[in-house]
Amino acid sequence: MCSSKLEKVLDGEAQWPPPLWLMRQAGRYLPEYRAVRSKAGDFLSLCHDPALAAEVTLQPIERFGFDAAIIFSDILVVPDALGRKVHFAEGEGPRLEPITEAAEIDGLPLEPDWTKLQPTVEALKLVRAALPAEKALLGFCGAPWTVATYMIAGRGTPDQAPARLFAYRQPEVFEKLLQKIVAVSADYLIAQLRAGASAVQIFDSWAGVLPPAEFERWCIGPVRDLIMKVRSVIPDARIIGFPRGATGHGLVEAGRSWNVQGLSVDTAGDISEMRRLLGPKPALQGNLDPLVLMAGGPALDAAIDRLLSAVKGTLFIANLGHGILQHTPVAHVERLVARIRAN
Numbered sequence: 654m655c656s657s658k659l660e661k662v663l664d665g666e667a668q669w670p671p672p673l674w675l676m677r678q679a680g681r682y683l684p685e686y687r688a689v690r691s692k693a694g695d696f697l698s699l700c701h702d703p704a705l706a707a708e709v710t711l712q713p714i715e716r717f718g719f720d721a722a723i724i725f726s727d728i729l730v731v732p733d734a735l736g737r738k739v740h741f742a743e744g745e746g747p748r749l750e751p752i753t754e755a756a757e758i759d760g761l762p763l764e765p766d767w768t769k770l771q772p773t774v775e776a777l778k779l780v781r782a783a784l785p786a787e788k789a790l791l792g793f794c795g796a797p798w799t800v801a802t803y804m805i806a807g808r809g810t811p812d813q814a815p816a817r818l819f820a821y822r823q824p825e826v827f828e829k830l831l832q833k834i835v836a837v838s839a840d841y842l843i844a845q846l847r848a849g850a851s852a853v854q855i856f857d858s859w860a861g862v863l864p865p866a867e868f869e870r871w872c873i874g875p876v877r878d879l880i881m882k883v884r885s886v887i888p889d890a891r892i893i894g895f896p897r898g899a900t901g902h903g904l905v906e907a908g909r910s911w912n913v914q915g916l917s918v919d920t921a922g923d924i925s926e927m928r929r930l931l932g933p934k935p936a937l938q939g940n941l942d943p944l945v946l947m948a949g950g951p952a953l954d955a956a957i958d959r960l961l962s963a964v965k966g967t968l969f970i971a972n973l974g975h976g977i978l979q980h981t982p983v984a985h986v987e988r989l990v991a992r993i994r995a996n
Contacts, residue, residue, distance in 0.1 A: 659721045659789035660851050662936045662968050663891045663914040670996040671961075671969045672720035672789070675986070676939075677976030678713040679725050682983065685712050696741040697733075700726050701772045707779035714788060716983075717990050721789035722780055724845070726773045728795025728856055731837055732804045734765035751807030751815070755826040758833070765837045773841075774848045781849030789852065792845030796857030796896075797834040797875035804830065812862050820871060831875045839882035842890075846883075852891035854917070855879065861898015861919075868903055872896055873910050880911055893917060893938060897975060905930045920974030925963045936968035941989075943973045949985040957992045 656664065658672035680686055689709050693699035700706060706725045714722050729747050733739040737749050752758060773792075781790050794800075798816075806815035820827040842853045860872045876894060883890050893915035896907045901923065908916045908931045915936045918924050924940045931937075945956045960971075971993050977986070 657720060657787055657789040657851060659970060660891065662970055663852055663893070665934065665936075665968065667966065667968050669965065670993050671964065671971045673971040673990065673993050674719045674721035674723065674789075674791070675713070675973055675977050676723070678717075678719060678723065679709045680977060681979040682977060682981045682986075683712055683716070684983075685709075685716075696727070697739065700730060701769070703772050703775035703779055706772065706776035707783070710776065710780045711783060714784065717986060719788075719990075721791055721851070722784055723791040723793060723854070724773060724777050724780060724850070726776070726793070728793070728800060728858075729803060730769055730773065731765070731794060731800055731834060731841065734767070734769035735761050735833070735837065736766065737804055746809055747803060749803055749807045752805050752819075752830070755823060758826055758830045761830075761833055765840075770841055770844070774844045777845055777848040777850055790850050791893075792842065792848075792850035792853040794838045794841055794853070794855060796855050796860070796872065797831040797838065797879065798863070798871045799857050799859045800834050800838075801827070801830050801871075802859050804834075813859050817862065817867070820867065824870075827871075831871065832878070835875055835879045835882065839879050842879075842883050843886050846887050846890055852893060852914070853883075854893040854895060854915075857894070857896045859898070860896035860903070861900075865903075868899070869906070872899075872903075873906055876907075877910055877912075880913065884912075891915070895919075895939075901926060901930070908935055915970060917972065918974065922974070924960070928964070928967055934968060936970060937964070938970035939972040939974050941971070941973050943975055943978050943981070946973065946985055946989060947978050947981045949982060949988065953985060953988060954992065957989065961993070961996055 658668045686709050710722050710725045729739045739749050802813040802816040805819050892913045894911050894913040895917035897919045915938050917939045920942045
């Protein structure tokens with residue numbers, strides 16, 4: 654089977670125009686997604702139904718022709734599989750049973766409940782069978798630090814202070830939690846790759862709240878452990894890291910320490926500077942502001958032109974600096990695709 658454009662970039666072969674996909678490309682901005690979500694009943698039910706998850710994964714490919722599909726799921730299926738009940742409150746985001754004591758971490762099961770993870774693996778198989786060969790298929794998981802922040806607080810908070818305080822007060826206990834997440838996440842990513850994922854992305858959505866020493870301990874180290882576990886089973890696994898909110902130094906450290914083929918750069922990053930500091934590899938991805946995509950018009954055109962000018966001739970995957978926003982007009986996404994493909 655021929656390699657997709659995205660796989661070629663991750664393997665070190667620059668493509669122009671660059672391959673394009675969007676984080677959260679299967680989501681609430683699409684009317685066809687909203688119809689399926691309504692049929693599923695609630696968010697987790699949609700994640701746990703392989704046929705419906707596959708259907709919404711394919712929707713943006715069918716509408717926009719993106720170069721990669723990313724499997725529809727959520728990073729919190731991992732704590733759910735570890736017995737921490739997860740639900741999504743409409744308009745408020747995820748809710749979990751918060752961890753308040755060390756004994757709760759000791760009491761986490763040695764093996765996850767695979768009935769909570771296997772639906773994603775089955776959906777990947779369905780999507781791979783339906784996806785054109787020239788399109789890549791991405792799996793993903795949350796990074797240990799980010800998953801742990803939700804497990805400690807029971808929800809997202811502005812600066813994830815509950816997890817940070819827990820880590821300062823009980824670092825050895827917090828380390829045990831991260832290592833449990835590492836072990837489950839590694840097995841989960843391996844299963845996704847075996848099910849047909851071309852590459853996997855590790856989302857560390859809350860990396861940016863950590864001071865430098867804690868960033869090294871709770872972000873860099875555990876993700877490195879996770880990647881090593883995956884590569885011990887699948888040595889040639891293609892992996893993209895995303896330490897969202899990391900400073901320039903932090904991004905460089907991640908690029909050099911994780912041995913990833915791709916590194917996502919969020920909205921605030923200077924992608925030209927990252928390329929200069931890191932050298933020709935790994936491939937860089939993202940950087941376009943989701944808000945400018947929502948705004949559209951001349952601002953969007955100018956932002957696309959600046960980004961493409963900065964990355965031409967390099968290993969680059971076109972994407973946003975974070976997920977597409979709910980109220981983004983479909984026409985603006987169509988404009989983005991047309992502008993990138995016209996180069």
